[in-house]
Amino acid sequence: RKEVEQDPGPFNVPEGATVAFNCTYSNSASQSFFWYRQDCRKEPKLLMSVYSSGNEDGRFTAQLNRASQYISLLIRDSKLSDSATYLCVVRMNRDDKIIFGKGTRLHILP
Amino acid sequence: EADIYQTPRYLVIGTGKKITLECSQTMGHDKMYWYQQDPGMELHLIHYSYGVNSTEKGDLSSESTVSRIRTEHFPLTLESARPSHTSQYLCASSPKDQLYFGPGTRLTVT
Numbered sequence: 254r255k256e257v258e259q260d261p262g263p264f265n266v267p268e269g270a271t272v273a274f275n276c277t278y279s280n281s282a283s284q285s286f287f288w289y290r291q292d293c294r295k296e297p298k299l300l301m302s303v304y305s306s307g308n309e310d311g312r313f314t315a316q317l318n319r320a321s322q323y324i325s326l327l328i329r330d331s332k333l334s335d336s337a338t339y340l341c342v343v344r345m346n347r348d349d350k351i352i353f354g355k356g357t358r359l360h361i362l363p
Numbered sequence: 364e365a366d367i368y369q370t371p372r373y374l375v376i377g378t379g380k381k382i383t384l385e386c387s388q389t390m391g392h393d394k395m396y397w398y399q400q401d402p403g404m405e406l407h408l409i410h411y412s413y414g415v416n417s418t419e420k421g422d423l424s425s426e427s428t429v430s431r432i433r434t435e436h437f438p439l440t441l442e443s444a445r446p447s448h449t450s451q452y453l454c455a456s457s458p459k460d461q462l463y464f465g466p467g468t469r470l471t472v473t
Contacts, residue, residue, distance in 0.1 A: 285460045287460070287461070289462075294402070294451075295466075295467075296453055296464035296465065296466055296467050297406070297453075297462075297464050298464070299461050299462070299463075302460070302461070340406075342462075344460055349394075349413075351396070351408075351457075351462065353405060353406045354405075355404075355405040356405065
């Protein structure tokens with residue numbers, strides 16, 4: 254089983270809709286969690302960190318469920334500019350290792 | 364905005380040539396990383412460093428080597444380039460949790 258797993262998609266979603274992705278991680282010693290966004294042929298950029306209490310940044314909400322070992326990202330009122338690949342990232346406690354998921358591709362349709 | 368730079372941005376080179384991809388950051392981060400990413404595919408960690416004179420190989424076997432003589436500089440060298448090295452190479456640095464990526468070097472070996 255891979256350490257970080259994501260549905261690769263693509264998710265084709267009409268503009269204005271709400272879309273949610275999940276990411277599961279296998280190691281309970283995981284320490285920190287993030288969502289990164291990567292546009293085509295560009296470098297990944299931090300979208301948001303994920304905390305146990307959940308956090309929200311505008312249209313984006315991230316949640317962490319340690320008991321079930323998954324994190325989620327919710328995008329409300331999706332925009333064309335949200336089209337990108339969303340990467341789930343986990344930082345391990347034991348060796349500070351950073352593990353990337355394969356990413357979920359999102360296409361927002363006009 | 365992160366201050367992490369990579370040069371060259373694009374490189375087309377013949378088989379057998381020695382190349383060095385440059386990565387510099389002005390943020391004083393101890394941790395630096397090299398990732399390799401083919402188009403539409405996942406990121407693979409090839410090297411990392413937790414400080415000056417510290418270098419480690421990542422998860423993906425790579426024929427490249429790195430050095431870390433100064434905090435701000437983490438160059439990657441290929442002694443003899445081959446077509447199989449054609450890819451995008453992304454450098455990143457980290458103060459603690461978050462990764463900051465450079466713009467990448469797109470390498471093509473003919």
